[in-house]
Amino acid sequence: MNKTYFFLIVIVVLLGAGALFIPEERFTEELPPDQLFLKMNDPSRFVTTDQVARAIIDGDPNILIVDTRSADQYEAFNLPGSVNIPLEELIDSTGNIDERWEDYLGIEGMYIAFYSNGDVCADQAWVLCTRLGINDLFVMRGGLNRWVETILKPSPPEQTAPGEEFALYDFRKGASMYFGGGGAIEVEEQSAVPVTPVRKKKKQVISGGC
Amino acid sequence: MGPLIANGYIDPAWNNVIALLVGIAFGYILEASGFSSSRKLAGVFYGYDFVVLRVFMTAVMVAMVGLVYFNYMGWIDLSQIFILPTYMTSVIVGGVIMGLGFVMGGFCPGTSFTGVAVGKLDALFFSIGLYLGIFIFSLAFPWLEKIYYGGDLGPITLMESLGISRGLFTFLFVLATLGAFWVASMVKKRVKDIEI
């Protein structure tokens, strides 16, 4: 047999045998650890409760608010227009985003703000999703605890405080009324803002064949 | 990452340009391998020329092995590539008819186009036949519909059908291909050459 052919056969068999040992993983576009670290240290990944409140009041269609607490807690109280994705159910057994949430996460041009009671669960959800290559994620700093402190029961600033703080306080008072917190006017328990999250377009289906 | 167009790495506007370039390469490779000659092609059925077997099986093998590695490297999302849907009855009927057409006409559609390009009249007639055949099929479709949609299994893959992993099938396919090349070279030695 020709020497070249023998050489080629060896290469082909080796490559084929290599295929045997390659794990058949589902494809993921993971963020390398060094880039994840840089992103984690970027303070712009946090949003304030005021920014979230404003987004809800304005009905900003480009922002999706995600509740990372358990379903029971979500039932008991949630931010109007938020979607419940419990942290425990975010990732499925294969290490990818669970199929149920694929429609919400990773939509082009959509900003996502995670919140939980404090910072911890929302932060974990942020790290998991960022690691899986999803962009434009944010964490509501302070979680619902700060939400109650700042939006639902705002305390007036000191008399000597600068004017911006008074403007902020005015906004918070208005927001407090909007969200039906300790304000003077009782509004409906649940906000009238309907929950209509934008769903991700299905992956482009490739047609083919002759 | 891949497929590049579906994932927005390349603008879909380039689709037709890429199609043209791919086609040029495809036609060039087919013609340069000798696929523009019906007598060379038909040789695979009579054992005097195995160019079809060699080119075809090598190509499938290279692409199959390549996809395994591309997937491993994260370069291509295999869930996003087009999988031909399986209609069991339809593909069996179609395959048998195509085999008959192959041995009668000595071409398959792609190769007949390369034949036309270098001036083979028989290739031109084959292409006209193709056109007529598809036209007849569409006229007769109401009667053929049952077969066409028969045995619908959806876009299933060999891994699901056979219950083995992609890697194992790829390895077995490589071995089978090399075996087929060996058998072909044995047969070629026994069959007397003909002047094409």
Next chain:
Amino acid sequence: MQTNTEDRSKRYINPYFGGVLLGLLLLFTIFITGRGLGASGAVKSSVVATVDRVAPSYAVKQDYLKKFISDTQRPMNNWLVFETIGIFAGAFLSGLFAGRVKKFRVEHSPKITPKTRLIYATLGGMLFGIGSQFGRGCTSGAALSGTATMATAGFLAMILIFGSGYMFAYFFRKLWI
């Protein structure tokens, strides 16, 4: 000089080398577009386009053809049509470099007349056309690309095309040997 060109036109590239090139092209095509190569689809598009032009009202209600007619895209504005135009161009280039492009002639076994060859070529083409619709692709679209992407239909098509070719080969041996 005449014999020299004659020899050159018989010189083809090594089939295994051709196969590797074709395999890489297929891989590259799947990598970029997510779909494989094809050929018969272009003929189907031209059938659809012709019927659509000649009898538009028939085409839109014809059970088979209407599947391939859309309001947004003309039938000939199709990936496979452009690819097929490329096939012609590429084959012509290759033939030109190798000195295989000549005026129209019929290639046939010395035992049969050109007329017989043309009749059988047309018949074979018709069968292949019908079969490719049942198989949802031809040797390139179904068998080659289908098998490479592990589609069951593609693998079956490959086995069946060559299997039935060998099965019927005996009956048509006079055409070739």
